[in-house]
Amino acid sequence: MKSELIKSDPQNLLKLAIEKGAGLEQLEKLMALQERWEKKEARKAFFKSMAEFQKVKPSVKKDKKADYGQGKAKYNWASFDSIQKAIDPVLSDLGLSYTFETIEEGKLTIICKVTHELGHTEQTQLSAPNDNTGGKNPIQALGSTNSYLRRYTLSNAFGISADEDNDGNTVEKEPLEKITKKEIEDLKGKVIEVKSKEALTELWYSNPKYKLSKEATKLFTEKGIELQ
Numbered sequence: 001m002k003s004e005l006i007k008s009d010p011q012n013l014l015k016l017a018i019e020k021g022a023g024l025e026q027l028e029k030l031m032a033l034q035e036r037w038e039k040k041e042a043r044k045a046f047f048k049s050m051a052e053f054q055k056v057k058p059s060v061k062k063d064k065k066a067d068y069g070q071g072k073a074k075y076n077w078a079s080f081d082s083i084q085k086a087i088d089p090v091l092s093d094l095g096l097s098y099t100f101e102t103i104e105e106g107k108l109t110i111i112c113k114v115t116h117e118l119g120h121t122e123q124t125q126l127s128a129p130n131d132n133t134g135g136k137n138p139i140q141a142l143g144s145t146n147s148y149l150r151r152y153t154l155s156n157a158f159g160i161s162a163d164e165d166n167d168g169n170t171v172e173k174e175p176l177e178k179i180t181k182k183e184i185e186d187l188k189g190k191v192i193e194v195k196s197k198e199a200l201t202e203l204w205y206s207n208p209k210y211k212l213s214k215e216a217t218k219l220f221t222e223k224g225i226e227l228q
Contacts, residue, residue: 038118038119039119039120041118042116042118042119042120043120045095045116045118045120046096046114046116046118046120046121046122049094049095049096049116050096050114050158052094053090053091053094053096053158054159056090057087057090057158057159057160058086058087058090059086060078060082060083060086060087060160060161061078061082061085061086062076062077062078062082063076063078063079063081063082064076064077064078064079064082065077078151078155078160079151080147080150080151080154083151083154083155083160084154087158087160091158095116095117095118096114096115096116096117097114097115097117098112098113098114098115098154098157099112099113099115100112100113100150100153101113102146107127107128107129107130108127108128108129108130108142108145108146108149109125109126109127109149110125110126110127110146110149110150110153111123111124111125111153112124112125112150112153112154112156112157114157114158122157123157124153124156124157125153126149126152126153126156127149128145128148128149129145130142130144130145131144131145131148178209178212178213179209179210179212179213179215179216183207183209184213184215184216187210187216187219188219190203191203191219191220200220203220204220
């Protein structure tokens with residue numbers, strides 16, 4: 001029986017092999033084993049820190065307002081700076097950081113990479129065309145889309161709700177008129193034309209009257225989307 005216990009992690013095995021004069025082939029195998037072990041440990045540490053972040057996730061101040069006019073969506077949202085100020089100190093304590101990669105190929109793609117100090121990285125990405133609304137010049141259009149995508153990829157990466165405030169201010173407080181038959185007929189045509197659930201969801205939120213109409217609601221639910 002050995003007088004002492006030998007730690008079995010790859011680093012100690014490699015050290016022991018060197019001390020015993022192991023051959024090059026054996027050392028290479030142990031080095032590969034150590035690399036795989038370190039990657040596994042880094043991955044475990046990453047998800048442990050991410051789970052811890054969810055426990056202590058700070059509130060993000062919604063410092064901006066969106067108002068699409070009478071009878072339409074009206075809500076508060078958190079800017080990129082507001083998200084950073086809230087989460088950066090917590091992430092630092094947990095050994096987590098994030099970076100962004102930008103790809104321009106017809107449309108803009110932003111990749112948010114979250115990395116643990118031990119080396120493991122996970123990423124999330126979103127793409128969108130340049131925001132040409134409001135008479136923006138090409139640089140402004142690119143900057144607007146870049147800002148939008150960075151905010152959303154960062155929010156998605158850490159499970160942060162940075163958008164609509166469900167505090168009763170999502171629509172105007174003035175009573176809404178009932179949806180008309182013409183609006184229902186127009187909606188039927190729009191629902192048929194929509195090709196994706198994402199676009200259908202966007203259509204649902206585009207007019208608060210839809211939520212007040214059983215007929216309108218049925219048109220959406222029959223297409224298989226979950227309404228809130």
